[in-house]
Amino acid sequence: MPDSLIDLRSDTVTRPTPGMREAMATAEVGDDVYGEDPTVTALEAEVAALFGHEAALFAPSGSMANQIALQLVVPPAHELLCDADAHVVTYEIGAAAAYGGISSRTWPAVGADIDPDVVAAMVRPDGYFAVPTRAIAVEQTHNRGGGGVIPLATLRELRRVADEAQLALHCDGARIWHAHVADGVPLVEYGRLFDTMSVCLSKGLGAPVGSLVVGSAEKIERARFIRKRMGGGMRQVGVLAAAGRYALAHHVERLAEDHAKAARLAEAVAPFGVLATPARTNIVPLDLTKSPLDAHALAAAARDEGLLISVLGPRTARLVTHMDVDDAAVDRAVDILTRVLRR
Numbered sequence: 001m002p003d004s005l006i007d008l009r010s011d012t013v014t015r016p017t018p019g020m021r022e023a024m025a026t027a028e029v030g031d032d033v034y035g036e037d038p039t040v041t042a043l044e045a046e047v048a049a050l051f052g053h054e055a056a057l058f059a060p061s062g063s064m065a066n067q068i069a070l071q072l073v074v075p076p077a078h079e080l081l082c083d084a085d086a087h088v089v090t091y092e093i094g095a096a097a098a099y100g101g102i103s104s105r106t107w108p109a110v111g112a113d114i115d116p117d118v119v120a121a122m123v124r125p126d127g128y129f130a131v132p133t134r135a136i137a138v139e140q141t142h143n144r145g146g147g148g149v150i151p152l153a154t155l156r157e158l159r160r161v162a163d164e165a166q167l168a169l170h171c172d173g174a175r176i177w178h179a180h181v182a183d184g185v186p187l188v189e190y191g192r193l194f195d196t197m198s199v200c201l202s203k204g205l206g207a208p209v210g211s212l213v214v215g216s217a218e219k220i221e222r223a224r225f226i227r228k229r230m231g232g233g234m235r236q237v238g239v240l241a242a243a244g245r246y247a248l249a250h251h252v253e254r255l256a257e258d259h260a261k262a263a264r265l266a267e268a269v270a271p272f273g274v275l276a277t278p279a280r281t282n283i284v285p286l287d288l289t290k291s292p293l294d295a296h297a298l299a300a301a302a303r304d305e306g307l308l309i310s311v312l313g314p315r316t317a318r319l320v321t322h323m324d325v326d327d328a329a330v331d332r333a334v335d336i337l338t339r340v341l342r343r
């Protein structure tokens with residue numbers, strides 16, 4: 001991708017910084033399938049502690065981390081509840097059904113704006129007649145929900161719903177760091193609420209690869225088995241874990257800068273009536289239903305001017321800020337977007 005292009009498609013497009021590359025180059029490594037990579041072991045302990053859990057497991061992707069976690073909490077022929085826009089049912093290519101034999105049922109797509117009573121009413125009891133519910137999954141922050149942050153009070157209510165029905169609560173926390181920075185909720189406070197979490201080092205934090213499954217020691221022991229079965233056992237992967245440790249040490253608090261950049265972009269497009277919801281974190285969701293441009297036309301026109309954006313649907317698109325777009329690039333993006341939307 002030429003450096004002259006401004007890439008606002010996703011926060012996954014970042015490249016390792018010189019400091020991160022240095023950490024990777026000097027990482028101590030070993031064979032992690034034998035449990036002998038000290039850098040991976042250190043990362044796993046660090047992430048478990050951040051969320052106040054007993055253990056964590058390094059996985060090659062957010063999708064695999066989610067799917068390992070779902071297999072931990074939902075047995076085959078049982079059910080997961082999540083929202084219709086959740087990453088686990090939108091972008092993970094049927095993995096819960098294919099790998100875990102898991103049935104998924106969704107509440108209507110409302111992003112981070114969840115009504116716990118709606119979720120509670122969906123729970124199906126044990127028995128042989130209907131698929132019994134075993135877990136609820138939420139996404140913090142919510143990707144297709146425009147980077148929205150589920151309020152702590154809602155999560156506590158969902159925990160109550162889960163406890164009353166004896167269900168597990170899973171968090172797809174690919175961008176939980178963004179929620180922590182936006183709402184000031186300590187990571188350990190989030191950790192307390194969930195049985196399992198997946199958290200990602202390569203969305204916004206700038207690591208090239210890597211997610212972790214977080215949970216009890218017993219669950220993570222089983223997670224190691226499931227990861228191996230899915231082909232996710234990795235060898236001298238301390239070079240990647242070192243990038244993750246570096247990201248955690250240097251790139252969490254700076255997410256506030258990405259949120260500020262998203263707010264600037266949101267402010268610039270709002271007068272054109274295309275801002276779907278306020279930008280809470282690093283995602284600016286665009287709703288083009290009232291615009292003369294559909295999403296493909298907007299993306300094509302922006303691309304002609306040197307700006308890449310994501311098309312999510314015929315009339316929905318998204319801008320995502322990250323550490324590889326600086327303030328000057330955001331100024332240029334604002335200029336391009338206002339020119340294109342004014343046409």
Ligand SMILES: Cc1ncc(COP(=O)(O)O)c(C=O)c1O
Nearest residue numbers: 061062063064087139143172174
């Ligand atoms: C909310 C959320 N969860 C999970 C994932 C999956 O991560 P990966 O692309 O590493 O599989 C993504 C990817 O963008 C995501 O946005």
